Amino acid sequence: MSNDVFVITEHMDGKFSDVSFELVGKAKELAKAWGGQAVAVVVGSGIASNVFASDSTIHIDDAALSHFNPEAYGKVVEALVKERSPRLVMFGWTVTGMDMAAWLSARLGVACAAYVKNIGADLTMSCAAYGGKLTAEVAPEGGMAIAACLAGSFPVEAGQGSTAAVTMASPVDLNSLKMKFVEATKPAGGDVDITSQTKLVSIGRGIGGKENMELAEELAQKLGAVVSASRPVVDAGWLPRTRQVGKSGLKVKPKLYLMLGISGAPEHLEGMQSAELIIAVNTDKKAPIFNVAHYGATADLFEVAEAMVELL
Amino acid sequence: MNIVVAIKHIPSIADDLPVKGNNVDFDSVDFVLNEWDEHSIEQAVLIKEAVGGTVTVIGVDLIGELDNALHLALAKGADKVAKITADDPAADSHTQAKWLAEAVKGMGADMVFAGVQASNDIDGQIGAMIAAYLDMPYIGGTSAIEVSGSAATVSKEFPGGVGMKYSITLPFVAGVQSAPKPPRYAPVSKVRQMAQTATVEKIAPTGEASSGLAFKKMAPPVATGHAEMIEGSSKEVAAKIVELLKSKGLA
Numbered sequence: 345m346s347n348d349v350f351v352i353t354e355h356m357d358g359k360f361s362d363v364s365f366e367l368v369g370k371a372k373e374l375a376k377a378w379g380g381q382a383v384a385v386v387v388g389s390g391i392a393s394n395v396f397a398s399d400s401t402i403h404i405d406d407a408a409l410s411h412f413n414p415e416a417y418g419k420v421v422e423a424l425v426k427e428r429s430p431r432l433v434m435f436g437w438t439v440t441g442m443d444m445a446a447w448l449s450a451r452l453g454v455a456c457a458a459y460v461k462n463i464g465a466d467l468t469m470s471c472a473a474y475g476g477k478l479t480a481e482v483a484p485e486g487g488m489a490i491a492a493c494l495a496g497s498f499p500v501e502a503g504q505g506s507t508a509a510v511t512m513a514s515p516v517d518l519n520s521l522k523m524k525f526v527e528a529t530k531p532a533g534g535d536v537d538i539t540s541q542t543k544l545v546s547i548g549r550g551i552g553g554k555e556n557m558e559l560a561e562e563l564a565q566k567l568g569a570v571v572s573a574s575r576p577v578v579d580a581g582w583l584p585r586t587r588q589v590g591k592s593g594l595k596v597k598p599k600l601y602l603m604l605g606i607s608g609a610p611e612h613l614e615g616m617q618s619a620e621l622i623i624a625v626n627t628d629k630k631a632p633i634f635n636v637a638h639y640g641a642t643a644d645l646f647e648v649a650e651a652m653v654e655l656l
Numbered sequence: 657m658n659i660v661v662a663i664k665h666i667p668s669i670a671d672d673l674p675v676k677g678n679n680v681d682f683d684s685v686d687f688v689l690n691e692w693d694e695h696s697i698e699q700a701v702l703i704k705e706a707v708g709g710t711v712t713v714i715g716v717d718l719i720g721e722l723d724n725a726l727h728l729a730l731a732k733g734a735d736k737v738a739k740i741t742a743d744d745p746a747a748d749s750h751t752q753a754k755w756l757a758e759a760v761k762g763m764g765a766d767m768v769f770a771g772v773q774a775s776n777d778i779d780g781q782i783g784a785m786i787a788a789y790l791d792m793p794y795i796g797g798t799s800a801i802e803v804s805g806s807a808a809t810v811s812k813e814f815p816g817g818v819g820m821k822y823s824i825t826l827p828f829v830a831g832v833q834s835a836p837k838p839p840r841y842a843p844v845s846k847v848r849q850m851a852q853t854a855t856v857e858k859i860a861p862t863g864e865a866s867s868g869l870a871f872k873k874m875a876p877p878v879a880t881g882h883a884e885m886i887e888g889s890s891k892e893v894a895a896k897i898v899e900l901l902k903s904k905g906l907a
C-alpha cells in the first residue's frame with residue numbers, strides 16, 4: 345500500500361463538479377501529512393482534465409466512458425485502485441460516488457465510511473449520521489480505506505489548479521458491459537427556476553400532504569416568493585422535481601430561505617446553506633437545521649404560516 | 657419476473673437518538689422501515705403489475721420487530737416475505753448486505769432492489785454491496801425502471817432535474833431513489849389481515865463481512881453556530897418573523 349490519496353472526480357457536460365475540487369484540496373493536505381501524493385482520477389472522454397491542484401492526475405480516456413456508466417466507471421476505478429493500492433480513496437457522497445464507493449468496498453474487502461464531513465491525519469472520519477442528528481467518528485481498522493464525502497465539506501479553491509494529466513487507456517475491457525447508456529434527459533421546461541429566485545418558502549415532509557400545499561403557496565405569494573421543497577415532498581409527488589433543493593435537486597442561494605418542516609438532513613443542506621437569511625420552523629427542537637439556520641422557532645408550521653399570511 | 661426487494665429496519669430519526677458508549681442506544685429507540693424502501697417496494701410492485709412476476713421482500717430482523725414492515729409490504733402487493741433472524745441491532749450495512757446477498761443467492765432474482773440510501777449507512781448502502789457480493793451490476797438513484805424481455809430501461813437521477821437512461825441486461829441490482837408513482841397507501845385493515853394470515857419465512861444469517869470501521873465516538877454534532885431562537889406562541893413567532901423580514905426589506 346502506498347501513502348497516496350486517490351480522488352475519484354466527477355463531471356457532467358465537460359465540467360467538473362465542485363465536490364471534486366473540494367476533495368482534491370483535502371487529499372493534498374492528507375497526502376502531504378503521509379508523505380504520499382494526491383492523485384486526481386478522471387474517468388471519462390472529451391473532457392479537459394488539467395484543472396486540478398493535485399500532485400498528479402490520471403485520466404482514463406475511452407469512448408465508452410463518455411457518459412457516466414456505473415458498471416464501466418466502477419470496473420475502471422476498481423482496476424486502478426487494485427493496481428496502485430492507495431491508502432485512501434475519496435468519492436463524493438453524490439449520485440455518482442454513491443454508485444461506486446460502497447460497491448468498491450465490498451468488492452475489495454476494504455473499510456468504507458459514508459456521509460463523511462471531515463477526515464483527520466490519523467484517518468479518523470466524522471460522518472453525519474442519522475439525518476445529521478448524530479456525528480459518528482469512525483476509524484478504519486488498518487489497510488486501505490474508502491471515504492464517501494458530503495459535498496461542501498472542504499473549500500473548493502484548494503483543489504483548483506492546472507496539473508497536467510497523464511492519459512491512459514482503460515485498464516479493463518469495456519466491450520462486454522451489461523449496462524449501456526441510452527440517453528440524457530433534461531428537465532421539462534415551463535416551471536419557474538428556483539435558482540434565480542430571491543425568496544424561497546421551502547417545505548419539508550412536515551407539510552403532511554398535497555392538500556396543505558395551498559397554504560405554502562399562499563404564504564409564498566404574500567412574500568413575493570416561490571415555493572421550493574426538500575426531497576420527500578417531491579418524491580411524494582406534491583411538487584415537481586424542478587422545485588427540489590438539495591443533493592439530487594438544485595443548489596440555491598436566495599436572500600431569504602424560509603423553511604417550514606424541514607429537519608436539515610445533510611442532503612438538503614448541500615443545496616441551501618449559502619442562502620443569505622435562513623429561517624427555520626420545525627416542531628423538533630433538536631432538528632439539525634437549527635445548527636445552520638440564522639433564526640429558528642420550535643413551532644407548528646401550519647399555525648405560523650397561517651398567522652404570517654394574516655399579517656402580510 | 658422475479659424481483660427481490662431488500663429492506664432495512666433503522667432507528668427512527670423522528671425521535672431523540674440517545675447514545676450509549678460509542679453508538680446509538682438501540683434499546684431506547686424505535687425502529688422503522690427506511691423511507692426509501694417504500695419506494696423500492698412500490699417500484700417492484702409496479703413492474704409486477706406491468707409484466708407479471710413475483711415480488712419477494714426480505715430484510716434483516718435486528719430487534720425481532722420486522723414483521724410489521726413485512727406485513728405492510730404484503731398489503732402493498734408483495735407476494736412473499738422473509739426475514740433474516742439476526743437479533744443484532746448494531747449490525748452494520750456490510751454485515752446486513754452479506755446476509756441478504758447469501759439469502760438472495762438461491763432465489764433466482766432477475767432484479768434486486770434496495771432503497772438508494774438509509775440514514776444509518778455509515779459504512780455505505782446495502783444495495784451497492786449486495787450487488788458486489790452477488791457479482792451483479794449496480795445502479796443507484798433510480799426514478800423509473802421498465803422491463804422488456806431480458807433487459808430493463810432504467811432512469812437515473814442527476815442534480816438539477818437531469819436524468820440519464822440506461823439499458824441493463826438482467827440480472828442487476830438497483831438502489832431506488834423514487835418509484836415513478838408515490839408509494840401506495842395500504843389500509844390498516846389489509847395490513848392486519850396480512851398479519852393474521854401471512855407466512856414470514858425465517859432465514860438464519862450466513863456469511864461474514866465487516867465495515868472495517870471502529871466506532872470511536874457517537875454524539876450530536878458540534879455546532880459551529882446555532883439559530884437565534886424565536887420564542888413565544890405560534891402567533892408571536894409569526895409576528896416576529898414578519899417584523900424581521902420587514903426590517904430587512906424582505907416583506
